[in-house]
Amino acid sequence: MNEYQPISVVWELTSECNFKCAHCYNKEIVNSAAIDLEKAMEVCEQLAQLKVKAVLLSGGEVLLSGIWPSVALRLSELGVKAGILSNGWLFDEDTLTQIIASNIDWVGFSIDGLEETHDSIRQKGSFKRIFNSLRELKGKDIYTAINTTVNKRNIGELPALHSLLCEFGVKNWLVQLSVTEGTLEEQRKNFMLDPEQIDSVIDFAHSIYKDSPVNVYLGDCVGHYNAKEIEVRSYRSLPRYGLTTFINGCAAGKSTFGIKANGDITGCIALTKNRFVEGNLYERTLWDIWHDENSFAWNRKMSKDSLVGFCHECQYSSYCLGGCPSLKYNKDFKPVENIYCSYSCAYKKEQERISKLNDSSELIALGREAKQHGNPQIANAYFKRALELEYDPTIEKEIV
Structure with missing residues (x-):
């Protein structure tokens, strides 16, 4: 049973x-x-x-x-x-x-x-x-x-x-x-x-x-x-x-x-x-x-650990588990990133926008705000961009 x-x-x-x-x-x-x-x-x-x-x-x-x-x-x-x-x-x-x-x-x-x-x-x-x-x-x-x-x-x-x-x-x-x-x-x-x-x-x-x-x-x-x-x-x-x-x-x-x-x-x-x-x-x-x-x-028996690409990193993938099998497996039954995901598309657009910001203080503030609003993945994107501009071990600790 x-x-x-x-x-x-x-x-x-x-x-x-x-x-x-x-x-x-x-x-x-x-x-x-x-x-x-x-x-x-x-x-x-x-x-x-x-x-x-x-x-x-x-x-x-x-x-x-x-x-x-x-x-x-x-x-x-x-x-x-x-x-x-x-x-x-x-x-x-x-x-x-x-x-x-x-x-x-x-x-x-x-x-x-x-x-x-x-x-x-x-x-x-x-x-x-x-x-x-x-x-x-x-x-x-x-x-x-x-x-x-x-x-x-x-x-x-x-x-x-x-x-x-x-x-x-x-x-x-x-x-x-x-x-x-x-x-x-x-x-x-x-x-x-x-x-x-x-x-x-x-x-x-x-x-x-x-x-x-x-x-x-x-x-x-x-x-x-x-x-x-x-x-x-x-x-x-x-x-x-x-x-x-x-x-x-x-x-x-x-x-x-x-x-x-x-x-x-x-x-x-x-x-x-x-x-x-x-x-x-x-x-x-x-x-x-x-x-x-x-x-x-x-x-x-599918778990988040089985997923690849953005799906493996996504904060929601423990729930959706990559979505429809026809979209998350290739012809050889190998897992692939399900690119037909609204959240994934939105995140990648936001990540591209963040990559163009050059004010570390602003990035840190926005990252903390995103974290406070329950969006750790976006917060991490802000923090990582801030670290690219200027290494700060205190900010590194903010990354989830």
Whole structure:
């Protein structure tokens, strides 16, 4: 037994998909896989045994799985909330009927910008299909959620997209970053945000989070330790997705996990490399995998000492532990500095400004002020700059 309790699970019922999205993390899948109904019913029982609260059924494209209504209904019977995440292409009247009959708790779609941008990333015509689906779901008062992967193409479209989501009655909006797994590795320079753009995403979420009828949530990869980011996270929590109000390290293998279509268990469904596979449900039960003291060791046993670069020095890294694994490990599973961090970007800008100050007395005074206000890292930057200008052993002792 261990101290960790799974709250939410993302379950790929099939890896088959009718899209080839630019940022897909399932790039390497050649042969599609899917779980059969009999095994899926066993897994539903195992999820209930683990006391999982919510399961998001996905793919691939979940609507290509013929068993999703049966799985959702069984989960509901076992007291586990179930939702589906779809690209919306196959959504029709029969789908709506099945959603109602299977007690689906929420329906999610991925929307990555306004029509032209979204269609260029996903598939031409898919934007209109999703909003047609949202219109039908709104008419039936079914809970809807949207995932948006923010990138260089769509970051400027977030306000206009927000207006559309309000109009169509969307309840939850998860805003997350493109990460470096899958197809995106080839497109990082012209697709993935620059680190300096993270604050723009946070600023946007902060500008709407109190007054919008849509609940906006920042993905765990967006952050960290920016005052506005903390306010947004603290305003509402989203336990159905396993999101918390304050980033305290990646949740993979601690409060959430993923089930791949081939039965592999990973801490997060977006972690596609074999090194992240903890076992397979065709060989072991979910209970055994979850409670194995060696499972998810890369995250459960992660400490600040494992981090490198600025993350190793950061005053907050004992809490965030470097953030999203897709951003703090390279292809060879070697730790790297997570440069997609709001605090890191702000600190480096401040450090550059401090390096241009030449008055030792002013630097010492500012350092002591920063220290008094609970920011020892900035204080140290002031003190170290003062020492560069004029060595003083009393100032050296001020450095934490």
